[in-house]
Amino acid sequence: MTPRTTRSDQPSLTTTAASTAAPTNAVPTNAVPTNALPTSAATQEPAADGPLIEVRDVRKTFAVRRRAGRLRRTRSEVHAVAGLSFEVAAGEMVGYIGPNGAGKSTTIKMLTGILVPTAGTLRVAGIEPSRDRIRLARRIGVVFGQRTTLWWDLPLRDSFGLLRRIYKIPDARYHENLDHYVGLLELGPLLDVPVRQLSLGQRMRGDIAAALLHDPEVVYLDEPTIGLDIVSKAKVREFLRDLNRERGTTVLLTTHDLTDIEQLCSRVMVIDHGRVMYDGSLPGLHGLGESERTLVVDLAEPGPPIEVDGASVVRVDGPRQWLAFPAATSAAPLVASIAARYPLADLSIQEPAIESVIARMYAAGEA
Numbered sequence: 001m002t003p004r005t006t007r008s009d010q011p012s013l014t015t016t017a018a019s020t021a022a023p024t025n026a027v028p029t030n031a032v033p034t035n036a037l038p039t040s041a042a043t044q045e046p047a048a049d050g051p052l053i054e055v056r057d058v059r060k061t062f063a064v065r066r067r068a069g070r071l072r073r074t075r076s077e078v079h080a081v082a083g084l085s086f087e088v089a090a091g092e093m094v095g096y097i098g099p100n101g102a103g104k105s106t107t108i109k110m111l112t113g114i115l116v117p118t119a120g121t122l123r124v125a126g127i128e129p130s131r132d133r134i135r136l137a138r139r140i141g142v143v144f145g146q147r148t149t150l151w152w153d154l155p156l157r158d159s160f161g162l163l164r165r166i167y168k169i170p171d172a173r174y175h176e177n178l179d180h181y182v183g184l185l186e187l188g189p190l191l192d193v194p195v196r197q198l199s200l201g202q203r204m205r206g207d208i209a210a211a212l213l214h215d216p217e218v219v220y221l222d223e224p225t226i227g228l229d230i231v232s233k234a235k236v237r238e239f240l241r242d243l244n245r246e247r248g249t250t251v252l253l254t255t256h257d258l259t260d261i262e263q264l265c266s267r268v269m270v271i272d273h274g275r276v277m278y279d280g281s282l283p284g285l286h287g288l289g290e291s292e293r294t295l296v297v298d299l300a301e302p303g304p305p306i307e308v309d310g311a312s313v314v315r316v317d318g319p320r321q322w323l324a325f326p327a328a329t330s331a332a333p334l335v336a337s338i339a340a341r342y343p344l345a346d347l348s349i350q351e352p353a354i355e356s357v358i359a360r361m362y363a364a365g366e367a
């Protein structure tokens with residue numbers, strides 16, 4: 001079977017991992033794209049025709065040298081991306097998920113131009129990232145959740161000021177965007193605080209604002225909610241939803257939290273072994289493997305297991321009960337039915353782990 005190369009309304013599933021060898025490029029350093037120096041952000045280039053992001057038969061092979069004894073070293077190859085093809089249209093918000101080591105970060109690094117593909121072609125806004133990284137930097141924004149692109153010892157305000165100069169953002173545009181994002185992301189009281197003193201959630205909001213000050217058409221978000229508490233996650237998600245709706249910004253979102261995908265993305269791509277294994281909706285993915293979500297119900301007081309159509313109690317601990325229900329179905333009727341018949345203190349929904357969804361997807365493909 002071959003992987004999907006374009007998307008249709010029907011989800012697709014392929015279960016063959018690639019292992020084709022490819023010539024090895026030198027491994028470039030992990031530079032952060034905001035350090036690139038665009039020549040001018042004042043003139044936005046016209047949007048290219050066709051998809052905003054185009055990835056065709058892309059491979060990335062790393063050469064790895066390991067010690068094998070005191071003097072000997074062995075050389076092997078890692079096929080981080082092994083024949084990847086997909087397209088993203090302008091204005092889409094696409095989830096890009098997969099297990100650890102699937103090739104997600106490598107893809108994003110190639111889409112920013114940090115890494116050069118071993119084979120295949122990539123185009124973002126009509127630009128080949130590794131050949132024209134500086135020009136592309138004006139058109140894209142990047143947020144790496146695990147690593148800040150802000151200046152650690154400087155107050156947030158100064159980091160933003162440096163980015164203004166790096167991207168040569170016109171004064172009026174800069175102030176308009178700064179006011180807009182500082183307001184929406186509630187950064188006002190934090191502007192004079194050095195980045196190193198910010199909490200993870202505050203720093204993440206600062207990083208998101210920093211990635212948007214130059215009005216990028218496309219934003220790559222690599223784990224933007226990792227490590228955040230529930231309130232901070234909700235704020236980041238709401239902000240991203242509005243950014244996509246109101247500004248039409250195209251978003252490629254990598255995450256291990258399926259709630260991010262559920263709340264933000266109508267399309268999800270599953271990548272594994274460096275190839276696209278599924279491209280479709282999240283309910284479609286859940287439906288393939290009959291994944292289950294969990295409704296966590298806190299009753300006002302301990303009681304017998306809840307009886308409700310469409311879900312079954314899998315655990316009880318005092319007033320708290322856990323009910324499993326098919327992930328492809330909506331939780332709303334279930335919640336309404338329970339709320340009508342039981343005295344509730346609290347309710348929450350737990351998404352299944354990405355790894356278990358993918359394992360079920362493979363199992364369904366083999367059945």
Ligand SMILES: Nc1ncnc2c1ncn2[C@@H]1O[C@H](COP(=O)(O)OP(=O)(O)OP(=O)(O)O)[C@@H](O)[C@H]1O
Nearest residue numbers: 027062064078080099100101102103104105106107
């Ligand atoms: N610079 C490198 N040198 C050698 N191997 C690398 C390099 N970068 C990535 N790899 C390997 O390529 C594969 C894909 O890595 P990548 O970081 O793209 O995965 P990922 O899907 O982002 O994983 P995670 O979810 O854990 O961040 C892994 O096997 C990884 O060890």
